[in-house]
Amino acid sequence: MDEWLKQLQEDFNKAAQDSSHWLSTLSQQADQVMEQWVEDSLETLDEIDRALTPTLTEINDQLDEALDSSLDFLSSNWPHG
Numbered sequence: 001m002d003e004w005l006k007q008l009q010e011d012f013n014k015a016a017q018d019s020s021h022w023l024s025t026l027s028q029q030a031d032q033v034m035e036q037w038v039e040d041s042l043e044t045l046d047e048i049d050r051a052l053t054p055t056l057t058e059i060n061d062q063l064d065e066a067l068d069s070s071l072d073f074l075s076s077n078w079p080h081g
Helices: 002-077
Strands: none
């Protein structure tokens, strides 16, 4: 019985070591995947920013011009009392 228990303990310890090794490997791989995902996401966001910035700047400029024109119109047509 002692031999059986000793073998069971050795098998358990070996399985625990193997599990620890695989968990460590899996954790390292998950970290690498996450780092790559973050890098890819940041690159994508940079591309989106580069693509949208000119259009958003143009829209902003047009809104500024429209606001200035509206204010000019109002100030020149507002009854001066």
